[in-house]
Amino acid sequence: MEKYENLEHTADLKIRAYGQTLEEVFSNMALGMFENIIEPEAILNDQPVEIEIKVKNNELLELLVDFLNQLIYLSDINNVIYNQYDLVIFEKDKYWIAEGVARGYEIKGFSKEIKAATYNELKLEEDQAGNWVAEVVFDV
Amino acid sequence: MITKQDLKKISDYIYEIPKEYRADMRVPARIYTDEKLLEAILLDRSLEQAVNVATLPGILKYSLAMPDIHQGYGFPIGGVAAIKWDGGVISPGGVGYDINCGVRLLATQITKPELDPKFEHLIDSLFQTVPSGVGKGGKLIVTKQELDAVMSEGLDWAIKKGFASKEDKEHCEENGRMALVNPDKVSEAAKRRGQDQIGTLGSGNHFLEVQFVAKIFDQEIAKAYGLFPNQIVVMIHTGSRGLGHQIATDYIRILNKKLVEWKLKLPDRELIYAPLDSKEGQDYFAAMSAAANFAWNNRQYLTYLTRQVFKENLNAELKLIYDVAHNIAKKETYEIEGKKVNVCMHRKGATRAFGPSNINIPTDYKKVGQPIIIPGSMGTSSFVLAGTKMAETDTFGSVCHGAGRNLSRTAAKRGVSGRQIKEELAKRNILVRCASYSDIAEEAPNAYKDIENVVEIVAKAGLAVKVAQMLPLGVVKG
Numbered sequence: 001m002e003k004y005e006n007l008e009h010t011a012d013l014k015i016r017a018y019g020q021t022l023e024e025v026f027s028n029m030a031l032g033m034f035e036n037i038i039e040p041e042a043i044l045n046d047q048p049v050e051i052e053i054k055v056k057n058n059e060l061l062e063l064l065v066d067f068l069n070q071l072i073y074l075s076d077i078n079n080v081i082y083n084q085y086d087l088v089i090f091e092k093d094k095y096w097i098a099e100g101v102a103r104g105y106e107i108k109g110f111s112k113e114i115k116a117a118t119y120n121e122l123k124l125e126e127d128q129a130g131n132w133v134a135e136v137v138f139d140v
Numbered sequence: 141m142i143t144k145q146d147l148k149k150i151s152d153y154i155y156e157i158p159k160e161y162r163a164d165m166r167v168p169a170r171i172y173t174d175e176k177l178l179e180a181i182l183l184d185r186s187l188e189q190a191v192n193v194a195t196l197p198g199i200l201k202y203s204l205a206m207p208d209i210h211q212g213y214g215f216p217i218g219g220v221a222a223i224k225w226d227g228g229v230i231s232p233g234g235v236g237y238d239i240n241c242g243v244r245l246l247a248t249q250i251t252k253p254e255l256d257p258k259f260e261h262l263i264d265s266l267f268q269t270v271p272s273g274v275g276k277g278g279k280l281i282v283t284k285q286e287l288d289a290v291m292s293e294g295l296d297w298a299i300k301k302g303f304a305s306k307e308d309k310e311h312c313e314e315n316g317r318m319a320l321v322n323p324d325k326v327s328e329a330a331k332r333r334g335q336d337q338i339g340t341l342g343s344g345n346h347f348l349e350v351q352f353v354a355k356i357f358d359q360e361i362a363k364a365y366g367l368f369p370n371q372i373v374v375m376i377h378t379g380s381r382g383l384g385h386q387i388a389t390d391y392i393r394i395l396n397k398k399l400v401e402w403k404l405k406l407p408d409r410e411l412i413y414a415p416l417d418s419k420e421g422q423d424y425f426a427a428m429s430a431a432a433n434f435a436w437n438n439r440q441y442l443t444y445l446t447r448q449v450f451k452e453n454l455n456a457e458l459k460l461i462y463d464v465a466h467n468i469a470k471k472e473t474y475e476i477e478g479k480k481v482n483v484c485m486h487r488k489g490a491t492r493a494f495g496p497s498n499i500n501i502p503t504d505y506k507k508v509g510q511p512i513i514i515p516g517s518m519g520t521s522s523f524v525l526a527g528t529k530m531a532e533t534d535t536f537g538s539v540c541h542g543a544g545r546n547l548s549r550t551a552a553k554r555g556v557s558g559r560q561i562k563e564e565l566a567k568r569n570i571l572v573r574c575a576s577y578s579d580i581a582e583e584a585p586n587a588y589k590d591i592e593n594v595v596e597i598v599a600k601a602g603l604a605v606k607v608a609q610m611l612p613l614g615v616v617k618g
C-alpha cells in the first residue's frame with residue numbers, strides 16, 4: 001500500500017496519506033511531510049535521535065494538525081527529521097490523544113521550509129473497509 | 141469554481157464579483173487584473189477565497205485582490221481587506237504564517253561598470269556572511285530578555301545595538317515599530333524559534349539580491365528616492381522566520397477552539413477570526429505585532445551584515461530607500477463617506493501604497509508618495525513604484541507584492557533541476573549562490589506570473605506610478 005502522495009497545489013504542498021489504522025495514517029502523513037523537505041544525502045544516518053511526543057485535542061481532525069505542527073516545531077529547533085513513529089491514538093475524557101515516540105536523524109539542513117500544517121482543505125476519513133485517508137495542505 | 145461569467149467588468153483593469161454571487165457575502169469582491177491575466181487567476185481557487193474574505197464581519201467596501209493573486213489558505217495571497225476597528229474582527233489568515241514578510245531596497249552610489257570586475261567576489265562574500273538556509277541559526281545571539289526587547293521596541297532596538305541609523309527607521313513602513321505589542325502574548329515555543337533564527341534569511345522565496353537599475357520611468361520620483369540608471373542596489377526579502385510561523389500556528393489553534401462558543405460559521409477554517417474587542421483578538425494583535433517588530437529587526441541585521449560586505453569589498457555605503465511589509469495587519473485610518481474610520485487593515489501578499497502628502501510617509505518622500513518595492517521572481521526584473529492618492533481612495537492604499545505564483549511547486553520542479561536553472565542564469569550573467577538546489581527549482585522563473593504585466597496593471601489602474609526597473613546580477617538564497 002502506498003504511504004502517501006503529493007497533490008498539485010499552486011502555492012503550497014498538499015499531501016494525501018493512507019493508513020490501515022489511525023496511527024498509520026498520522027505516521028505516513030508526517031513521513032510525507034519530512035520527505036518533501038529533505039534530500040536523502042542531508043540525513044546524518046550515524047546521528048539517530050528519539051523524542052517523546054504527546055498532543056491532545058477534542059477533535060480528531062485537529063489532532064492531526066497539532067501532531068504535524070508539533071513535529072515541525074521539534075524538527076525546527078533540533079535540526080532533525082523524524083521518519084519512524086511508535087504512536088497510539090485514543091479517546092479519553094472527550095479528548096483525542098496521540099502519544100508515543102518519534103525517531104529520526106540529525107540533518108545537515110533542510111531543502112525547504114515548512115511554515116505550518118494548515119486547516120485548509122483538511123481531511124481525515126475512514127472508508128467502509130476501515131482504511132484511513134488524510135489530506136493536509138502545508139504552507140511552504 | 142468561479143468562472144468568467146460570474147464576473148462583472150468594471151473597467152479594463154477591474155473586475156467584480158457582485159455581492160449577490162453568494163448569500164454570505166457582505167461586500168463585493170474586486171479583482172485588479174486585465175483580461176489575459178484573469179485567465180490564469182481563474183485556474184486556481186483564489187477568487188473563491190476572495191469571496192470568502194467578503195464574508196468577514198465589519199469588512200468595508202470590497203474584498204480586494206491584486207493582480208498577483210494566487211491561492212493561499214483563508215485569504216488568497218494578494219488579498220486585501222479593510223475591516224472596521226470598532227466592532228470588527230482580525231483574522232490571522234489575513235496576515236499569513238510569515239508575519240511581516242517584507243522587502244527592502246538598499247542603494248549604493250556605484251554603477252554597474254564599476255562593480256563588474258569585483259562582482260563574483262562580492263556575491264561569494266555575501267553568501268558567506270549572510271546566514272541562509274532552513275533552520276540554520278544565525279550569528280546574532282540574543283538572550284531571552286533581549287528577544288523581548290527586539291519584539292517590543294522594533295527598530296529602536298536595532299538603533300540601540302548599532303545595527304541601524306535613525307534614517308533607516310524613518311525609511312521603514314510604520315517606522316519599523318508596531319505600537320500595540322506585548323511579547324508576553326508570544327508562546328515559549330515561538331520565542332525559542334525566534335532566538336535560534338534571528339538574523340537569518342531563511343529559504344523558499346526569500347533572498348538577498350544584488351541588482352542594477354536598468355530603466356527609470358519617472359525622473360522626478362527616482363531623484364527623490366535617490367535612484368539613477370546603472371546604479372547598484374540590493375534587495376532583501378525575508379520575514380519573521382520560525383517566530384512568526386509559530387505565532388500564527390498558535391493563534392489559529394486558539395481561535396479555532398472558540399468556533400463553537402462564538403458561533404462562527406466559516407467557509408474555510410483558515411479564515412478563522414476573532415472580534416477585535418475580544419481577549420483573543422487583542423492577544424493575537426499584540427503577538428502578531430511582536431513578530432512584525434522581530435521581522436524589521438531581522439531585515440535590519442541582514443542589512444548591517446550586507447553593509448559590512450559592501451564596505452570591505454567596494455568601500456561603498458548602502459542607504460535604505462524603503463522597507464515595506466507585505467504580510468501584516470495594522471491599524472490605519474481612512475476617510476469613508478466624509479468620516480474618519482479606523483480600520484484593521486489586512487494585507488496578505490499586498491503592499492501599502494500611500495500617495496503624496498500622506499502623514500505616514502517620510503518627509504523626504506512626502507512630495508512624491510511612498511516607495512513600493514516589488515520583488516520579481518528569480519532571474520526576472522524587480523520594480524520600484526510610488527504610491528498614489530487613488531490607491532488610498534480605491535484600495536485602502538494597497539497594491540501588489542510581487543509576481544505571484546502561476547504553477548504549483550511540484551509542476552515548477554518537474555523536468556528541470558535546480559542546477560540547470562543555475563547554469564541557465566549564469567549564461568545570462570546572473571550568479572546564484574544557494575544552500576539547496578531543490579529550492580531553486582521551485583522558484584524557477586516560469587513558476588511565476590509575468591511581473592511586468594502585474595506592475596503594468598496596477599500602474600494603469602492608477603494605484604501606483606512606475607519609477608524604476610531593476611535587473612538581477614546575483615542572488616543569495618536559502
